[in-house]
Amino acid sequence: MKKIIAFAGSNSKNSINKQLSIYAASLVENGDVTVLDLNDFELPIYSIDFEIEHGIPDNARNFLEHIKSSDGIVLSLAEHNGAYATVFKNIFDWMSRIDNKLWSDKPMLLMATSPGGRGGTTVLEIAKGRFPYMGGNIVGVFSLPSFGANFEGGKMSNEELNQQLIEEVKQFENSL
Numbered sequence: 001m002k003k004i005i006a007f008a009g010s011n012s013k014n015s016i017n018k019q020l021s022i023y024a025a026s027l028v029e030n031g032d033v034t035v036l037d038l039n040d041f042e043l044p045i046y047s048i049d050f051e052i053e054h055g056i057p058d059n060a061r062n063f064l065e066h067i068k069s070s071d072g073i074v075l076s077l078a079e080h081n082g083a084y085a086t087v088f089k090n091i092f093d094w095m096s097r098i099d100n101k102l103w104s105d106k107p108m109l110l111m112a113t114s115p116g117g118r119g120g121t122t123v124l125e126i127a128k129g130r131f132p133y134m135g136g137n138i139v140g141v142f143s144l145p146s147f148g149a150n151f152e153g154g155k156m157s158n159e160e161l162n163q164q165l166i167e168e169v170k171q172f173e174n175s176l
Contacts, residue, residue, distance in 0.1 A: 002071040002176045004028055007036040009088030009123075010078035016147045017076035017120075020113045023155055024142070025074045027169045031176075033074075036066055038087050046093040060094035067095075068104050072176050076111040079123035101135030107175035109140040109168060119145035139175040140168035 006025035008017035018037070025033045041059040044050055067073065078085040084092070095102040110127055112120025121143050131138060142165050144150060149158070156162035 004031040006074040011087040021076040073108040079120040082122040103135040109172040113144035119143035
């Protein structure tokens with residue numbers, strides 16, 4: 001059984017991206033899924049001055065260890081003003097101070113959703129451009145527009161979009 005981590009690039013208690021990542025991970029056959037919550041890995045805002053004075057916080061090391069010990073990553077990014085949510089960017093920055101190739105070439109299903117019609121496509125483009133330089137092995141990409149109209153009760157309510165996600169999950173599974 002493959003060890004999968006699923007998380008959202010958000011710290012919202014009701015994160016729609018967390019809901020999407022959990023659903024997508026549930027579609028992985030023979031996967032042992034661990035859902036991570038960025039709220040459980042609280043970190044100070046990254047600064048070189050803090051790092052010099054205090055070192056790298058344990059929570060950054062702990063999160064990175066989850067990545068390194070997994071066989072695959074299911075990540076759904078929240079989009080704030082067209083970019084990563086601050087909480088995700090912060091943990092990303094801290095982990096990069098430990099290992100510049102922080103994604104460790106693990107197969108990744110990269111997703112985003114939003115309440116609007118673009119479904120987080122701008123943050124997906126940023127991640128698709130940046131993650132490969134950081135050891136990212138993106139094997140599937142999915143954007144869910146209009147979350148409230150297309151996702152209900154913990155699952156996709158739009159069958160066409162659900163089929164698209166299933167195809168991306170299959171690609172992810174085949175790369176594990």
